[in-house]
């Protein structure tokens with residue numbers, strides 16, 4: 001794939017040229033300690049927030065290999081690289097499947113954080129088997145009327161819109177009757193209720209859709225062609241989840257301080273799956289010399305490193321409009337990392353790991369992240385589903401027999417479509 | 423409902439199976455009695471209510487447990503008003519309580535009772551009777567702020583009032599120090615406290631209402647097991663036996679390890695049953711998720727662990743009943759293995775349930791919390807394996 005040439009940096013730009021360009025732009029536009037809406041606007045309009053997006057859509061048209069160079073220069077200057085071309089899954093998906101009109105309307109507000117998305121995919125009866133979803137969208141002239149229930153919708157209360165997948169044809173097999181929309185949430189037909197989570201918070205929600213309305217101009221891709229769009233969006237999500245804590249266990253985000261990046265706000269979960277700083281913790285609890293601890297931490301460090309390196313390779317493979325099977329490896333590997341991290345940190349704390357809350361904030365953090373580990377192993381496609389994907393799509397193993405694949409959805413054995421959790 | 427009381431009446435006393443490592447019909451009857459009681463008295467809604475209440479102890483229920491089922495008196499000798507049963511029967515009861523996360527201070531009281539029965543009857547008779555009658559809640563205060571669960575972790579100082587403080591000193595004693603991670607420490611009327619005398623570590627009885635006792639509840643991860651920090655400031659105490667009887671102290675620790683292991687085996691067993699039940703019922707891709715080998719194999723592997731955990735806990739209880747030298751190895755083995763198994767099974771259960779397991783309303787997290795925290799109490803798996811390695815000759 002050849003990316004389009006940027007305004008002042010061609011695709012073939014050398015690393016040195018890009019470095020100089022970024023440095024020059026930062027020297028002119030970035031004040032240390034800066035940030036805020038004005039900076040963000042300048043950053044987005046400069047194209048450096050998403051270096052690989054096309055020039056006409058807020059990018060620099062750079063080859064993906066140059067992302068790292070851009071990020072390095074930002075970091076050197078003390079500015080956070082936005083890397084929206086990796087983390088902004090909504091804009092990424094719209095750029096891949098949207099019409100020019102849709103790109104014009106949605107990409108910049110998303111990049112600026114003026115619009116925020118959530119993922120209205122899962123339903124009480126359709127999780128791993130997303131194609132079995134039962135929320136229906138019915139056409140009414142230039143609009144669609146939507147009825148059904150979504151669940152586990154992270155960040156729905158903070159979002160302005162949602163990627164909605166709904167059934168538009170019940171008489172064809174399940175994958176072929178789905179359509180993908182960018183649904184505005186601020187309307188009477190959308191009722192968002194927080195779900196009380198094991199972590200104590202309520203990042204996720206259930207969303208009841210009762211005659212909710214979405215314009216046909218907000219449809220992404222073809223009518224009944226939503227499955228393909230969904231695959232793209234899921235690919236971007238896996239990429240984020242696989243990379244979220246990749247190699248970052250040593251770079252703990254400073255508590256409280258610092259501006260949150262655009263990427264931070266995109267996924268309320270990425271904050272929670274970053275690891276603790278095991279090395280510091282081991283020293284603090286006096287176990288730095290304990291041979292078992294040393295083995296465990298070295299092993300965990302290794303898992304994180306190799307996954308980060310896998311991630312670099314996977315990103316290189318993730319072209320637009322197609323999900324990368326390599327990304328499945330990253331997410332599955334991350335699941336092992338976060339769950340291993342839980343046992344390492346729990347072992348480090350020992351008895352005090354039973355504490356929680358203000359009594360022992362370190363234990364509280366370890367315990368909370370022990371739940372957050374399930375965000376990785378369940379959310380965005382469970383470990384079991386990732387293994388199926390790897391087995392079938394990467395290794396080319398024969399597919400599991402699917403009893404409902406060719407049957408009109410109307411006739412398929414379904415799980416209950418609605419269930420109240422809040 | 424057949425109560426243990428009636429049941430005990432009909433057979434005279436419960437006996438540990440000798441030599442066969444197999445449950446008798448009487449044991450099975452005890453199990454079904456306790457299971458019925460627990461299911462009736464502590465359904466999930468009640469457990470959650472007690473979780474949110476200021477205290478998980480409701481005295482009328484506690485008294486009923488003693489009066490009608492004789493549970494607190496199970497391992498209290500008959501001459502002190504108990505059933506004179508042994509560690510095998512206790513393991514059965516704890517397993518059943520563990521299955522339902524029963525939040526009443528039964529394990530704490532049982533551990534204290536084990537300590538009391540190992541002490542001088544001249545000192546402990548009164549306490550044992552009170553326990554058997556359901557008049558008191560008891561607990562053991564072993565660990566301190568640094569979280570050690572053996573003699574080395576005991577810094578709380580025991581000072582003799584008048585005597586020489588030597589091994590034979592039975593006079594009045596005073597304890598000063600801080601105990602932590604004390605299960606049900608807020609509710610306990612009687613605290614069995616591990617303290618250090620000039621001659622070594624010993625167990626002391628302390629009245630919870632005595633002058634100089636101050637307690638605070640700890641904020642904990644496991645919502646169904648409360649822990650407290652207890653400050654002792656020159657508190658009057660009575661040694662349960664000769665203060666430097668380290669053999670008695672070790673015997674107590676091993677018995678505690680096995681008791682906790684039995685409770686964990688019960689939790690693991692129930693957790694697996696939850697996972698299997700859901701796997702049969704939840705439909706995705708037009709079929710029950712249990713029909714996918716990924717799920718089937720997770721459950722099958724968990725069963726291997728859970729059954730092994732039960733065997734370890736039962737064998738440990740049996741070894742104690744036999745007063746077998748194997749106790750020294752089986753006890754830390756069982757605690758480590760049952761801890762690991764319960765936690766792994768609780769993880770599997772969360773995974774099998776998918777998104778629902780992340781909701782507060784679903785019980786999966788309550789078991790996960792119990793498993794994760796319980797593993798670290800009464801010695802972590804790692805500490806217990808280390809002890810096992812030493813005891814098998816490494």
Ligand SMILES: Cc1cc2nc3c(=O)[nH]c(=O)nc-3n(C[C@H](O)[C@H](O)[C@H](O)COP(=O)(O)OP(=O)(O)OC[C@H]3O[C@@H](n4cnc5c(N)ncnc54)[C@H](O)[C@@H]3O)c2cc1C
Nearest residue numbers: 119121122127128152154379380382384714773774776777
């Ligand atoms: C913290 C969190 C945040 C989330 N955020 C969002 C969100 O923002 N938007 C959204 O739409 N969804 C979200 N989800 C939902 C998530 O994508 C689903 O929970 C997930 O896909 C699993 O679906 P389920 O919960 O219905 O479990 P199920 O699909 O019912 O799975 C139950 C078990 O069956 C296994 N299983 C199912 N099918 C197979 C198979 N074919 N082979 C082997 N095993 C199988 C699963 O691995 C799992 O162990 C979130 C979930 C979590 C936990």
